[in-house]
Amino acid sequence: MKKKKGPNKNMYxxxxxxxxxxxxxxxTIYPAIESLRLSFMTFDQGEYxxxxxxxxxxxxxxxxxxxxLSNTFIFLILQVxxxxxxxxxxxxxxxxxxxxxxxxxxxSIFLPCVTSLVAYSILFKMMFSLDGxxxxxxxxxxxxxxxxxxxxxGFWAKIVIVIAMTWRWTGYNVIFYLSALQNVPxxxxxxxxxxxxxxxxxxxxxTIPQLKPIVLLTTIMSTIGTLQLFDETMNITGxxxxxxxxxxxxxxxxxxFVYAPNFxxxxxxxxxxxxxxxxxxxxxxxxxxxxx
Amino acid sequence: xxxxxSAILLTLAMVISLTAGCANKSNDISTNASEESGDKKxxxxxxxxxxNVAVMxxxxxxxxxxxxxxxxxxxxxxxxxxxVKLQTALAGDGSGLPDIVLLEDYVSGKYLNTFGSRFxxxxxxxxxxxxxxxxxxxxxxxxxxxxxxxxxxxxxLYYRIDLIEQAGYTEGDMxxxxxxxxxxxxxxxxxKTGVQMIVEIANNKTTLVRSMMQSAGMWYFxxxxxxxxxxxxxxxxxxRIIKEMKDAGILYEVESTENRAAALNNGTVASVVNAxxxxxxxxxxxxxxxxxxxxxxxxMEKISESINASNVGGSSWYVLEKSDVKEDAINFLxxxxxxxxxxxxxxxxxxxxxxxxxxxFELEEFEQGDEFFGGQQVNKLFAETLPKVxxxxxxxxxxxxxxxxxxxxxxxxxxSLTIDEALEEAQNQLANQLGK
Numbered sequence: 001m002k003k004k005k006g007p008n009k010n011m012y013x014x015x016x017x018x019x020x021x022x023x024x025x026x027x028t029i030y031p032a033i034e035s036l037r038l039s040f041m042t043f044d045q046g047e048y049x050x051x052x053x054x055x056x057x058x059x060x061x062x063x064x065x066x067x068x069l070s071n072t073f074i075f076l077i078l079q080v081x082x083x084x085x086x087x088x089x090x091x092x093x094x095x096x097x098x099x100x101x102x103x104x105x106x107x108s109i110f111l112p113c114v115t116s117l118v119a120y121s122i123l124f125k126m127m128f129s130l131d132g133x134x135x136x137x138x139x140x141x142x143x144x145x146x147x148x149x150x151x152x153x154g155f156w157a158k159i160v161i162v163i164a165m166t167w168r169w170t171g172y173n174v175i176f177y178l179s180a181l182q183n184v185p186x187x188x189x190x191x192x193x194x195x196x197x198x199x200x201x202x203x204x205x206x207t208i209p210q211l212k213p214i215v216l217l218t219t220i221m222s223t224i225g226t227l228q229l230f231d232e233t234m235n236i237t238g239x240x241x242x243x244x245x246x247x248x249x250x251x252x253x254x255x256x257f258v259y260a261p262n263f264x265x266x267x268x269x270x271x272x273x274x275x276x277x278x279x280x281x282x283x284x285x286x287x288x289x290x291x292x
Numbered sequence: 293x294x295x296x297x298s299a300i301l302l303t304l305a306m307v308i309s310l311t312a313g314c315a316n317k318s319n320d321i322s323t324n325a326s327e328e329s330g331d332k333k334x335x336x337x338x339x340x341x342x343x344n345v346a347v348m349x350x351x352x353x354x355x356x357x358x359x360x361x362x363x364x365x366x367x368x369x370x371x372x373x374x375x376v377k378l379q380t381a382l383a384g385d386g387s388g389l390p391d392i393v394l395l396e397d398y399v400s401g402k403y404l405n406t407f408g409s410r411f412x413x414x415x416x417x418x419x420x421x422x423x424x425x426x427x428x429x430x431x432x433x434x435x436x437x438x439x440x441x442x443x444x445x446x447x448x449l450y451y452r453i454d455l456i457e458q459a460g461y462t463e464g465d466m467x468x469x470x471x472x473x474x475x476x477x478x479x480x481x482x483x484k485t486g487v488q489m490i491v492e493i494a495n496n497k498t499t500l501v502r503s504m505m506q507s508a509g510m511w512y513f514x515x516x517x518x519x520x521x522x523x524x525x526x527x528x529x530x531x532r533i534i535k536e537m538k539d540a541g542i543l544y545e546v547e548s549t550e551n552r553a554a555a556l557n558n559g560t561v562a563s564v565v566n567a568x569x570x571x572x573x574x575x576x577x578x579x580x581x582x583x584x585x586x587x588x589x590x591x592m593e594k595i596s597e598s599i600n601a602s603n604v605g606g607s608s609w610y611v612l613e614k615s616d617v618k619e620d621a622i623n624f625l626x627x628x629x630x631x632x633x634x635x636x637x638x639x640x641x642x643x644x645x646x647x648x649x650x651x652x653f654e655l656e657e658f659e660q661g662d663e664f665f666g667g668q669q670v671n672k673l674f675a676e677t678l679p680k681v682x683x684x685x686x687x688x689x690x691x692x693x694x695x696x697x698x699x700x701x702x703x704x705x706x707x708s709l710t711i712d713e714a715l716e717e718a719q720n721q722l723a724n725q726l727g728k
Contacts (some may be wrong), residue, residue: 031658043383061724129547131560151547240495242702243695256377258691259725260402263383269326275416 018077037242039268043261049216052141065269071158075229079162079220084215087170091177092207106178110171117168121235124164125151128236154244157237161245164232169225173218179212180206216288223280226272248273298386298391320561332389332620335364337378338394339371340720343569344607346393347377347442347639358627359424362620371457375399382407391615394442397430401688403610411438417622418630426683427648431608435634439608440625441648445567446674446681447602448586450574451668452487455562459484463585468600470593473531478542481562484583489542491552491561492534498694499604501564504522506622507602512693513720517685519726521696522719529592531711535704565589567604568646568674570710575664578693582666586673601680606648646674653678689726696722 035191039221041048060066076240092100112120127133128150150156184207192202208215230249233239239246239254248269256266293358338344341690345368352364367390369377373502374393381389381605415437417571420428427441453463459480469477478489478553492500500525505511508526513519523526537543544561555561556576564570574584588600609629613619628635629649636652654677661667687693702708 055633058727063721125547129551131551131555150543150546151493153706207671238495240698240702242699254691254695257372257379260688261379261383261406287326 005016018244024178035267035270038264039271040264042264046184050262051264055265056272058265059269059272064243064246064251065248068246068248069242071246072227072229072248075165076226077224078108078158079165080219080226082162083166083170083222084218086166087173087177087213088208088211091174091181092203094174094178095181106174110176112170113172117155117231118235121164121166121232124160124167127203128160142232150238152241153239156242157241157245161229161236165226169222170230175224176214177211178219179291180211184210191200216284218282223284224277226278227277229246246266268282301484304706307691309549310568311387313642314631315608332359332361332617333365334392334617334621335390336364336366336367336389336392336394337372337374339369339469340397342572343366343643343645344394344442347643347645350638350642351635354628354632355624359620359623362624370635377484378403382410386410386614389562389612389614391612391617391621393610394607395439395610395614396605397427398605398686399688400431400439400608401686402473403434404431404438405688408433408438409727410613411624412610412613412615412618414438416620416624419625421651422630424648424650424678424681426603426681427606427608427676429683430606430686431610439610440629441606441608442629442676443569443606443645444648444678444681445569445590445603446604446646446677447565447567447604448673448677449563449589450584450586451564452580452583452584454583455481455485455487462708463587466585466587468588470589471590474510474590475533475537475540475542475661478562479540480603482540482542485562485563487559489561490537490548490563490565491544491555493549493552494545494547496694496698498697500534501527501530501697502694503596503602503604504533505684506604507589507600508598509684510597511684511686512690512697513687515685517687518721519693519722521693522716522721523716526592526595526598527697528715529595531701531704534701538576538705565604566598567606568717570646571644571664583662584665586665586670587678588673597682598684599680601677601682604680615712631664640671644671646671646678648678689722692725693722695727703722 034278038048040050040052042051042054043049088148090109094102094109099105103155129135130147130149132151135144138144139147148156150160154174188206188210189202192206196206228249229247230253233247233250234253237245252269252273255262304607332553336348338348343682348364348366350365354361355364357503361656363723370558373682378389378393381387389703414433419675420437423441424444427444428437428530431437431439431441449466449469451466456466456477459477459579461477461480474489480487481487482485483543497567505524505526510524510526511519512524512527534543544555546555552564553576557579557580559580571586574580583665589602591600592598597610607626615621633652633655636645636647637655637657639647640652640655640657658671658675660671662670696718699721700709700714703714704711
């Protein structure tokens with residue numbers, strides 16, 4: 001009896017995951033392979049022609065590609081550390097036993113994450129527009145004499161995007177850190193406190209090392225998320241001014257759907273992004289692994 | 293037991309929601325294969341419920357009298373979705389395409405260059421002598437006409453007469469201006485009323501550029517489709533004029549189309565250059581009724597070809613070559629858009645559609661005054677402007693050129709580039725991008 005149950009159970013397992021797995025094959029694996037094929041082709045007069053590595057060669061001379069790549073990295077370098085440090089601090093505060101109204105604060109921090117990407121982007125665009133609330137406050141308090149065109153200056157447009165993304169995504173990371181903090185035994189903290197460690201020392205010597213796997217996870221996730229940045233720049237700045245906030249995903253979208261359709265070139269661009277992500281993930285694992 | 297029941301219920305709910313999702317999908321994007329044989333179902337993709345979609349539904353009503361069997365389904369999508377879906381389906385095997393699709397004339401070249409054989413050749417189906425030349429030319433490739441011209445972007449200068457009068461000018465002063473005269477009036481208006489003269493969208497400053505260029509019969513590309521930016525005198529002059537307006541403090545830059553409408557509706561700005569459909573945005577401010585006037589756009593005095601008439605945007609109807617009901621779709625467009633004056637009368641009255649169909653300009657509705665414009669015959673202004681508009685070859689890369697020009701103009705605005713440098717850079721960037 002018992003022997004029979006084994007393979008039977010196994011079969012049920014396969015059956016249960018089959019639906020999800022078939023969908024995964026159709027909607028993830030197949031497009032990934034197909035776009036790899038496409039990246040070596042170009043669309044000409046209604047037909048795909050094999051062009052070898054021409055698409056990749058073309059990128060070398062494509063100034064907007066390099067501009068969008070460097071923009072993406074600027075966002076990455078500015079935004080990910082800022083957001084993760086904030087998330088760490090907030091989660092430690094929220095985890096504190098002395099804190100009252102925990103539920104309220106936790107909900108408030110997480111709330112931005114449930115807003116739609118487009119909706120919150122439009123909100124930020126409105127806030128930083130010429131007659132938006134930011135300018136109104138600055139002018140009425142006398143800090144500025146006339147409203148400033150935030151989104152018309154390459155530097156400030158980038159800053160607005162960073163602020164927007166930080167607002168939207170910090171809470172998301174806080175949840176990861178909070179759940180990890182719950183697993184840190186209270187005894188460790190007590191022991192440290194008895195040994196006379198201060199708040200900052202505890203944070204540095206206990207909290208951060210204990211959270212290391214989660215920090216690594218959130219770093220990789222945020223890196224991938226930033227490399228795929230699209231909704232925010234599309235809706236807040238439209239990639240402008242003068243491509244100052246054009247991201248690589250946004251450029252891929254333009255190449256596919258706004259400009260004369262060039263799915264071959266877009267696929268090639270996408271594979272470059274995949275390649276960059278793999279390299280970054282390897283670096284992050286290596287850096288995190290070394291300190292162990 | 294309870295567990296089992298709830299598990300079954302959950303599974304059922306999942307299955308139902310999955311299949312319901314599928315069902316919705318097939319309703320949304322009905323394929324061109326008629327599901328019931330013998331049923332002539334024509335699917336149309338268009339955007340803007342209040343304008344294009346409403347016009348097409350009106351057309352469907354008229355066609356019911358001619359062919360009672362025909363079923364016309366107008367699918368309303370966003371403009372971006374129409375392009376994304378069309379582009380994806382055309383690049384693939386073509387399943388899920390509609391029978392008729394609306395495309396802007398600016399993207400016409402893009403689709404005809406890349407997918408020319410996928411659209412039906414209508415050259416011998418429609419009598420194009422009934423349509424405005426520049427509209428027909430915009431949808432022609434290699435001597436073949438691929439679309440039925442629909443609405444036009446006859447450019448007008450809309451302005452607030454009360455503010456102009458406060459600055460000491462009259463309605464008569466605003467007719468057939470040059471841009472220098474316009475700038476002078478603008479300075480006076482801004483000085484005396486504190487209201488900035490003209491509005492433009494900052495991230496996409498090309499409405500003014502495009503209308504100025506076409507007023508001189510020039511474009512980003514020459515008639516062979518080669519890039520013509522660096523040595524394009526009309527483009528240079530348009531940059532100079534826009535920069536002068538900016539330096540004079542009469543240009544108000546907004547972030548988006550919504551902000552532009554708001555700036556006009558709440559009286560932050562005194563004028564705007566745009567197409568006939570823009571009237572509906574102005575009408576958003578009911579309290580300004582009677583304060584608006586429309587006139588011809590200014591011309592560039594330094595460019596001899598420049599006239600007080602131009603065009604921005606406008607779109608046309610295309611039939612898909614592989615449609616199962618291609619003949620019916622063509623017949624539908626022919627019967628209604630190339631011949632039915634009652635239809636044109638209705639859409640002029642209800643949607644304010646200024647179309648490319650010449651016989652419709654004889655309609656007496658064009659003589660009617662418009663209360664919002666203080667009784668001015670606005671439609672007549674469009675009807676008089678349109679025959680003068682010079683045809684240009686838009687080419688297949690208008691979006692790319694718009695982006696390059698926006699970037700160039702940003703450089704000129706912040707002072708980091710001279711006009712010549714900016715245009716040269718735009719030309720190089722575009723050439724690189726297009727591989728030319």
